[in-house]
Amino acid sequence: MLLEFDVNGIKRKLDVDPEMRLIDILRDKLGLKGTKEGCGEGECGACTVIIDSVAVNSCLVLAIQARDKQIITIEGLEKDGELDLLQKTFINQGAVQCGYCTPGMLMSCKALLMQNTNPTEKEIRLAISGNLCRCTGYTKIIRAVREAVETGGMQNG
Amino acid sequence: MDKFTYKTPVTLEELVESLKSANENTYILGGGTDFVIQMRKKRLSQGVIIDMTGIRGLNEINMDEDHIRLGANVTYSQLYNNPFIRAHVACLAQMAIKVGSKQIQNMARLPGNIVNASKAGDSIPVLLALDASAKIINSKGETKQIKVQDIILGMGKTILNRDEAIIEILFPKPTINTRSSFGKIGHGARNELTIANVSLAMITEYNQINNIIEKACLVVGAVAPVAFHAAQAEVFLQSKRPSRLLIPQLADILQKQVETVLKGNVSSKHKINDIRGLAFDVFENIFTDVI
Ligand SMILES: Cc1cc2nc3c(=O)[nH]c(=O)nc-3n(C[C@H](O)[C@H](O)[C@H](O)COP(=O)(O)OP(=O)(O)OC[C@H]3O[C@@H](n4cnc5c(N)ncnc54)[C@H](O)[C@@H]3O)c2cc1C
Ligand code: FES
Numbered sequence: 001m002l003l004e005f006d007v008n009g010i011k012r013k014l015d016v017d018p019e020m021r022l023i024d025i026l027r028d029k030l031g032l033k034g035t036k037e038g039c040g041e042g043e044c045g046a047c048t049v050i051i052d053s054v055a056v057n058s059c060l061v062l063a064i065q066a067r068d069k070q071i072i073t074i075e076g077l078e079k080d081g082e083l084d085l086l087q088k089t090f091i092n093q094g095a096v097q098c099g100y101c102t103p104g105m106l107m108s109c110k111a112l113l114m115q116n117t118n119p120t121e122k123e124i125r126l127a128i129s130g131n132l133c134r135c136t137g138y139t140k141i142i143r144a145v146r147e148a149v150e151t152g153g154m155q156n157g
Numbered sequence: 158m159d160k161f162t163y164k165t166p167v168t169l170e171e172l173v174e175s176l177k178s179a180n181e182n183t184y185i186l187g188g189g190t191d192f193v194i195q196m197r198k199k200r201l202s203q204g205v206i207i208d209m210t211g212i213r214g215l216n217e218i219n220m221d222e223d224h225i226r227l228g229a230n231v232t233y234s235q236l237y238n239n240p241f242i243r244a245h246v247a248c249l250a251q252m253a254i255k256v257g258s259k260q261i262q263n264m265a266r267l268p269g270n271i272v273n274a275s276k277a278g279d280s281i282p283v284l285l286a287l288d289a290s291a292k293i294i295n296s297k298g299e300t301k302q303i304k305v306q307d308i309i310l311g312m313g314k315t316i317l318n319r320d321e322a323i324i325e326i327l328f329p330k331p332t333i334n335t336r337s338s339f340g341k342i343g344h345g346a347r348n349e350l351t352i353a354n355v356s357l358a359m360i361t362e363y364n365q366i367n368n369i370i371e372k373a374c375l376v377v378g379a380v381a382p383v384a385f386h387a388a389q390a391e392v393f394l395q396s397k398r399p400s401r402l403l404i405p406q407l408a409d410i411l412q413k414q415v416e417t418v419l420k421g422n423v424s425s426k427h428k429i430n431d432i433r434g435l436a437f438d439v440f441e442n443i444f445t446d447v448i
């Protein structure tokens with residue numbers, strides 16, 4: 001059936017099977033391989049994307065459920081060849097090691113900052129509670145979000 | 158043909174129309190956090206999926222004279238983010254923020270938790286304590302209101318027919334004296350994503366002027382196949398003044414009740430300590446300003 005939606009600012013029309021999940025079409029039909037599949041069961045968060053401003057596991061959403069919605073994937077963070085501030089602070093803080101969790105982690109953090117420009121450490125922890133990272137121990141990730149908040153604040157003010 | 162048909166009703170009339178041909182291969186889809194996993198595990202590949210998520214007007218939290226009404230598409234995140242729910246139906250907000258992760262809370266909804274009827278379903282003790290009902294619509298367009306208590310028959314079992322869908326959850330409006338809390342202790346590798354081993358929802362009518370608990374309602378989840386009222390604890394708290402001294406006694410009563418339900422099941426021994434801990438957490442949470 002026909003799926004019409006917006007992915008990273010581009011309107012898309014695709015023919016999809018009802019049992020296809022959002023992650024399947026992002027990766028296989030749209031070639032957006034930045035979104036990773038880890039567990040396929042909502043536990044690891046590697047597949048996190050943003051749907052209408054909130055973080056969602058794309059492995060638990062049927063593609064058709066995304067009809068008429070706005071999706072942002074990791075590929076949509078970069079603007080005009082420049083990395084998003086969060087991507088830069090992740091690199092600065094060494095919050096990327098093997099990198100498998102990183103796209104999902106970034107999307108969870110981005111969703112947080114879209115709703116809350118000055119989150120507390122507790123709020124950051126809560127926002128990434130559905131994202132598993134085996135490498136960093138989370139501290140560097142939290143630091144990266146803090147840095148983005150602080151520099152973002154300076155840029156705006 | 159080995160395929161799913163996917164229906165996307167936008168109005169209740171269209172939902173009723175979609176329900177008309179419902180049979181054992183019809184699946185109602187809410188947030189999908191249980192369904193998509195089951196679909197893949199059971200390798201379901203044919204039948205009809207009726208997607209509730211596009212139905213207009215079902216994503217609202219409303220209030221009338223006597224009831225709070227939650228549309229079937231209200232997510233856990235919406236519950237937690239709603240200032241009224243947070244302030245006046247604390248047990249519901251506290252439950253919502255403890256379900257899964259942010260990503261799950263952004264998609265998952267109450268009807269899915271009820272119909273999934275897992276022993277560990279976090280919303281169930283809360284909805285029982287709130288004396289909540291579900292508004293159900295069928296393929297003839299008829300609606301009825303049934304207590305959540307009477308909907309769940311056992312693990313994975315409900316009274317819902319294939320041609321019925323939950324469109325609303327409603328419960329009596331809290332009074333100015335209503336105070337509540339929810340706690341769960343679970344297993345899981347992390348603090349987050351814990352599946353409840355034991356959960357406890359407690360709602361009280363507390364008259365601050367007389368300093369008296371006029372009524373208490375306690376529901377224990379995840380111990381028996383279906384959550385149950387801790388009747389003795391409810392009687393015990395009635396007409397008492399809240400104090401820290403009450404808590405160990407409350408814990409004893411809850412422990413006894415859980416032990417009776419477990420009937421010496423050794424593998425569940427830890428639930429006994431857990432329920433004691435929850436008695437402290439939940440009671441202190443409710444009465445922190447007066448004890
Ligand atoms: C990683 C992870 C963590 C989780 N953590 C928790 C947790 O901490 N606590 C907890 O309680 N649960 C948890 N769950 C389970 C799940 O998220 C909840 O049960 C959730 O409330 C299901 O809601 P849904 O909208 O996603 O339901 P769906 O998956 O859409 O549906 C579930 C079932 O309900 C039926 N259904 C859905 N909506 C309706 C309706 N309106 N009318 C009739 N039938 C309907 C469906 O047909 C299906 O059988 C977790 C799941 C995952 C994947
Ligand atoms: S792949 Fe979706 S949560 Fe793990």
Ligand code: FES
Pocket residue numbers: 095096097098099100101102132133134135136
């Ligand atoms: S960087 Fe390796 S899992 Fe997070």
